[in-house]
Amino acid sequence: MTDVTMIVNGQTRSASVPPETTLLQLLREQFNLTGAKLGCDVGDCGACTVIVDGQAVNACLMLAGQADGRQVLTIEGMASRERLHPIQKTFENSGGLQCGFCGPGVLLSAKALLDENPDPSTQEIRDALSGNLCRCTGYTKMIEAVQEAARLLREESPAQLTHAQT
Amino acid sequence: MDDKTKVLEREQLDIESLRESEVDLRLPAVVPREPYPIETLAPDARQQTRAVGQRATRPDGRLHGLGQTRYIDDLSFPGMLHARIKRAGIASARIKSIDTSAAESMPGVMAVLTGKEIPTNSFGPSFQDQPVLVDDLVFHAGDGVAAVAAVTEQIANEALAKIVVEYEPLPAVLDPVAAMREDSPKVHAPDSNIYATKVIRKGDIEKGFAESDHIFEGRFSTQMIEHVSLEPHAAIADWDANGRLTVWATIGRITLARSDMARTLKLPMSRIRIIGTIVGGNFGGKNEITQEPALALLSKKTGRPVKGVFTRGEEFTSTTTRHPIVMDYKSGVANDGRIIARQIRLVLDGGAYCSWSETTLGKACILAPGPYKIDNVVAEAFVVYTNKTMTGAMRGFGAPQVCFAYESHMDDIAKALGKDPLEIRLLNAFDEGSPSPTGQVLHSVVVKESLRKAADRFGWEPRS
């Protein structure tokens, strides 16, 4: 058994799991965070995307042990008690999610992009989402939602934008 | 002091010391919950009292964005087991024996199921030609041969490898046109591989061709396609003590699912409850039962809820797909571009089982002439068994295939006659009140409006 401790959505969580357990299984089965989905289990579809130490990764390709000691953000950690994350808000307003199964992965890929690049071009958004398969939406409204979320986030913290530019 | 008082004193002592300690007394089974905002104020579009025409946001959209939507695989119940199905891996065979003993004796394996244990081992929306688990003949490589329920999915996977099946390979036929021949191997012997036909006749086709200035012919074909819903097929089955079955399923047709479960399990419908959760994509691929009767029987055998989730591989090998179609078109056209006569022959690859093929056949045949005013039409369609994955309902039921054919054909005609592709379509397209190829008077017809609107938006200018 492997003992793992990590910070998930800002909280310290631990578990003792067989060594071949993936991060996806750990999140879903041990921590009851079922937002990350099992779509293919081999890293082709992106439905399991989570953010580990600031980077969007396929949780099905990472062993639980590899996430030991790291910061993990799942879809459940994006909103707060007070409000939805702007990305969640714009996806809702634009109709960017239909069946919703790919949603958590897409939103986290978008967040990872906007955290690093607050003013992405359409092509940069397409690139960031290219690892997330969606069969329902055709991606069109998703791209609009990410653009709108980027705008809202820039409005919220112009100081951060200035900092990023220097 | 008697024994009872001693026990009470001791218990009180323990509670006191616990209260003083710093041990976290919360039960470990209480699951922490991630915070989310509760907004009771509805977005503007949802508050308007003329509701039709509003760009109203979806309530499930918010839950999706929070990751709170519970799909089948997100549900779990106390004591729940995980099921997996062993796939044949061979396209056509007779099963000589199935030995499940090694799997059954594995620690953690709670039950194994084979086809002969299923009360009525056949289902299908039109012909009941599909077994839940094959027990004599294998019809395609994705057929289910046996099912196991175990305490973890990993153990269930390992158990599959321990099930030993002896096959006698039989000849397989993979090409639908070849399968139409009398000397082809018969998929569901002794019946012909052609399992349904459809014909539409309108006007006088030979006269129409005779009156035409030009005859054009073309053959078009399309491929087998998989729905690839992001959520795989999944279901959970559980019984209560009164012998009442509840199934949570990704099926888009729960009324049909209930009647299929009643039939395969020989149960009255009042003893069956089917609950559809929010499904992660269907597109036609989740419109009939697949593993549900097997899960129900595994649950009955073990007395525990049983969950089955298809792997991505099984989504390709063992769920319905889009019909590949070979389409032959022959059109008689006047000099000005009017289509006088059209003859069409469609051969649909009908896979190993009928599934939604009859519906697909019918729609493809009716739609095949295209949205055009044609006085003389003959459309013949055949659907043929092959030893490949069953073909069923997929977004369009044959329409995307025939549209590819008739619109490619139309452009070929336009090019040969030197006509603009937009103009030739406007010349031939249905008007309000036009008769369809089946003689139906059409209403609310806007195909020309759609042509003009798209052309306008696109910036389609005729080329000189």
Next chain:
Amino acid sequence: MKRRGRGIACMWYPIGFTVSANPSAATVKVNEDGTATVLTGTVETGQGSLTVLGQIAAEALGIATDDVHVVSADTDTTPMDTGAIASRTTYVTGNAIWLAAEAAKAILFEAAAPILGVKVSQLEAKDRKIQVKNFPQRNVSIGEVAHRSQAVLGQPAIGSASWNPPTVAMDPDTGQGKPFATYVYATQIAEVDVDDETGEVEVLRIAAAHDCGTAINPMLVEGQVEGGISMGVGMALQEEMLFDADGRHINPNLTNYIMPTSLDMPEITVDIVQDFDPTGPFGAKGVGEPTAVPTAAAILNAIHDAVGVRVTSLPATSEKVLAAIKASRAVEQKQIPA
């Protein structure tokens, strides 16, 4: 070298099952405060049907979308439904819900008529009120009426109904008949770039004009068009399930079954064609499947326009397109006089 081309495809598509009965049943319950609950046996598979069905019930009752809660997909508690298939939900289930709402509304009108001093036929439901036609100032709130009907008169405002599209069986020899109650029509025009050295096709933009009768929720219609186009792009250029000579699957995985990602999508403009179908709820028809129908045809016609080759089998992979280009060049060269 990249060559640009454009291609049109138009189509027609039916709503509902071919001839055979495909009914939907529904129940609409008006709560004592004038909000409502809808029970439907259909299943939400991502297309937004529950939202649209809620809008239909709200429109019939004169209340807002947010006042309606839709309960679905439980054979114990929701009435039968033939299912989320054949693009039938808005049209067939929608009609059932509309009829059920009308039945619930009739009970409300019975309770309201004596209060307003008019006949039932003089009433309408609008803006969360039951009011007299042409005299909106004479009104009672729907909540008051619902409460009165249930708690004073003992008549809870519950309506149930079912609907099935009327069809005529097709003659077995000629196919003549009325297989569907209604059809939708659409056109998609595609612009592509074809690289004549590699055969690669890039779909640049698609203008889609779709008929859905009345668009109950235009945002969801757009979502269906965009999603359908993505399936069409995959069908045209990428997707194929392959079998070996023994009938075993070669690519049962997403690594080798290629389908569109965000990088493959063209720019899409969606126009909803103005139309009203009197047989549908508030004039609506349906849109779920038609959106995936003309895309491949439009793209293949655009390839034909770009490089003058006709690929007649799908998918038009770059290998096929390149092979077709080379073959047509070989033919041309043979035809050039020496």
